[in-house]
Amino acid sequence: MDLSDISINEAKEIQSRLSQKLVIGGKPDKINNVAGVDVAYINKENIALCVVVIFSYPALELLSVNYNHDTVTYPYIPGLLYLREGPIILKAFENIKIQPDIVIFDGHGIAHPRRFGLASHIGLNLNLPAIGCAKSFLYGSYEEPAKKKGSSSTLYDEYNKPAGVVLRSRENVKPVFISPGHLVGIDESVEIVMNCLARYRIPEPLRFADIEVNRYKKKLLMNF
DNA sequence: GCGACAG
DNA sequence: ATCTTGTCGC
Numbered sequence: 001m002d003l004s005d006i007s008i009n010e011a012k013e014i015q016s017r018l019s020q021k022l023v024i025g026g027k028p029d030k031i032n033n034v035a036g037v038d039v040a041y042i043n044k045e046n047i048a049l050c051v052v053v054i055f056s057y058p059a060l061e062l063l064s065v066n067y068n069h070d071t072v073t074y075p076y077i078p079g080l081l082y083l084r085e086g087p088i089i090l091k092a093f094e095n096i097k098i099q100p101d102i103v104i105f106d107g108h109g110i111a112h113p114r115r116f117g118l119a120s121h122i123g124l125n126l127n128l129p130a131i132g133c134a135k136s137f138l139y140g141s142y143e144e145p146a147k148k149k150g151s152s153s154t155l156y157d158e159y160n161k162p163a164g165v166v167l168r169s170r171e172n173v174k175p176v177f178i179s180p181g182h183l184v185g186i187d188e189s190v191e192i193v194m195n196c197l198a199r200y201r202i203p204e205p206l207r208f209a210d211i212e213v214n215r216y217k218k219k220l221l222m223n224f
Numbered sequence: 225g226c227g228a229c230a231g
Numbered sequence: 232a233t234c235t236t237g238t239c240g241c
Contacts, residue, residue: 078229138230
């Protein structure tokens with residue numbers, strides 16, 4: 001059975017079931033590098049592009065960049081991002097040369113309706129520590145964090161249990177939503193993301209992955 | 225039934 | 232995510 005044949009209800013059941021296997025808490029003993037993953041699309045050609053970058057940690061020097069693309073097989077459905085982005089991301093991880101100590105994803109971890117967002121799904125699948133760093137809200141309740149950089153507020157699930165943190169990654173900008181995906185805790189996720197911040201809203205690994213995936217996209221577009 | 229809704 | 236020009240601000 002292909003991923004593209006999975007029904008929405010099946011996918012949701014799988015998420016709820018696999019969510020039980022997640023290990024949330026702590027952090028890797030030693031973090032020497034941090035990976036960032038971003039995906040872009042060429043809708044007209046039905047192509048998904050994925051870039052995985054790896055930075056040294058905490059120095060944040062670029063260690064490697066990996067480019068991949070393939071045809072997309074699933075539409076975007078809120079809460080089921082994995083079905084659309086999972087295949088190209090997993091393919092990308094087959095090609096990277098350096099073993100990442102932890103990975104930051106453009107999306108949520110356990111701050112998700114079934115506690116199993118993209119970062120959790122990929123993290124569990126690859127048995128890698130994973131953090132979700134989303135640019136917008138998906139699930140939970142929270143108070144607006146203060147305007148100052150580093151201010152944060154807890155994201156709670158429907159049982160009032162913490163699922164993540166809303167973090168002001170820069171002065172006076174829209175906050176980002178941080179939640180652990182797998183093999184890391186909430187506070188540790190925030191700590192690591194904070195250490196990956198330079199002078200922008202988005203942590204460096206994700207920001208650079210975004211820049212590179214769009215450059216890659218432009219390059220591919222010239223061949224059409 | 226009516227909104228909300230990662231990328 | 233993507234479609235799109237100029238424009239306000241640090």
